[in-house]
Amino acid sequence: MRDLVEIGMGRTARRTYELDDIDIVPSRRTRSSKEVSTSWQLDAYRFDIPVLAHPTDALVSPSFAIELGKRGGLGVINGEGLWGRHADVEAKLAELVALAESDVDVEAPIKRLQELHAAPLQPGLLAAAVAQVRDAGVTTAVRVSPQNARALTPQLLEAGIDLLVVHGTIISAEHVAHGDSEPLNLKTFISELDVPVVAGGVSDHRTALHLMRTGAAGVIVGYGSTEGATTTGEVLGIGLPMATAIADAAAARRDYLDETGGRYVHVIADGDITSSGDLAKAIACGADAAVLGAPLAVAAEAPGGGWYWPSAAAHPSVPRGTMLPVSFGERPSLDRVLTGPSDDPFGSLNFVGGLRRSMAKSGYSDLKEFQKVGLTVRA
Structure with missing residues (x-):
């Protein structure tokens, strides 16, 4: 039952929760972290770790996508970013x-x-970026906005992408275009493609369920909110409590699973994940994987030179992000960020190791089982 709060006469609001508001409560026998699997599969593509990189030029270059792919994650190139616009x-x-x-x-x-x-x-620059990743033997994913999906997708398919990510701050199953342009109906659009599509962001159960019904292989929950980098709240007044949003999308996944007799759509959390504990809590709330931005941008392999900004920061008229310094001095390797070793007691390094240990302490051996772990809300 939803917890509604009266904020004024005749106006109510739903009480919601951030990842910081909840805690994982182990209640089963513990196990060795070596007996834990963090792998997951999206359509035909299997990944060793539940980590995607936010599609921003500050983070995902072709070379970074390759390095993350070799380590079992997925780097998503921004198809409308600098890699398709400039040679240098x-x-x-x-x-x-x-x-x-x-x-x-x-x-x-x-x-x-x-x-x-x-x-x-x-098109030639973007095709070259895709080819560089594809030729390295890792899964190739590119992000496009709903506004430009119809125009850009054919050339991306020709370039040889494996996965298409239709991504915006908030998207719906049908995007109403400007002027006389035909609306983008995601269900029709996806049905005509031979590659799996991940779509988002969404913020609630209803929108998540609608996107699942389009045939998307995965649904992104959130818009990459990062303290100090994203300004969507200041600019649009839109906020997204991630713990509640993930749980709502997971409920939509269950409803859709029953509705279709077994089709499973992956829920991918995108926002407010700054530590390995946050990653564990996102999975515990029902996510299958998570998009990381600033936490990966600290890596020496990231092209942003120790700075991070979200893809929405480049919007031509309503920018919703700023440049955030995320690393000072010597930058850690991507290996240390993902799998350690760590000398940081606050979880900014060894993300996957922290997740594995949380799963092991809670007694779960794989990600889907870990979604059943007990949770509490802080008073």
């Missing part, structure tokens, strides 16, 4: 970092980011 992306990123580090004009980095994103997309 490394130089452009260095320019952005220099502007951010100068601290003379706090708005200058975002202005420059918008200018760089205003350059036309060049």
Whole structure:
């Protein structure tokens, strides 16, 4: 039963919970973390760890996608980002970092980011980025917005992508386009493709269920909210309590599973995951995997040079993010971020190791079983 709170005469709001509001409660016999599996499968593609990288130029270059893929995760290239617009992306990123580090004009980095994103997309550049990842033998995934999905997808399919990610701050099963353009009906769109589609973000049970009915292989919950980097709350007034949102989407998955007689759609959490404990709690709430942004951007392999910004920061008229410094001094390797060893007592390194140990302490051997672990809400 939903917990409704009266916020004024005739107006109620639902009480919801963040990941920080809940705790995992072990209640079974413990097991060795070596007996725990963190693998999961999305359509025909199997991954050793439940980690995707947020599709921002600050994080996912073709080389980073390859490195994450070799370690069992999935790097998602932003199909509308700099890798498809400029041949010298490394130089452009260095320019952005220099502007951010100068601290003379706090708005200058975002202005420059918008200018760089205003350059036309060049199909050859994007195809080359896709080919680089594909030729390395790892799963190739590219993100497009609902507004541009119909126009960009054919060239991505020709380039050889394995997975398509239709991703926006908040999306629905049908996107109403501007002017005389035909609305994007995701169900029709997905049915015409030969590759699996992951779609999101969503914020509630109803929207998640509608997206599952489109034929999506996975549904993203959240919009990548990151304290200090995303400003969607300030700009749009939209907030997303991740613990509740994930649990709602997991309930939609159960309903859809019953509705279809067995079709399982993966729930992917995207937002407010800054530590290995947060990752464990996201899985415990019902997620099959999680999108990480700033936590991965600290890695030496990330192209942002110790800085992070979400893909929404480049919006031409309503930017919803800023450049955030995430690493100072020597940056850890991606191996240390994912699997350790860690010397940080707060969970910013060894994400997968922390998740494995949480599962082991709770007595669960795989991710789907761990979704049944007991939870409590802090008073």
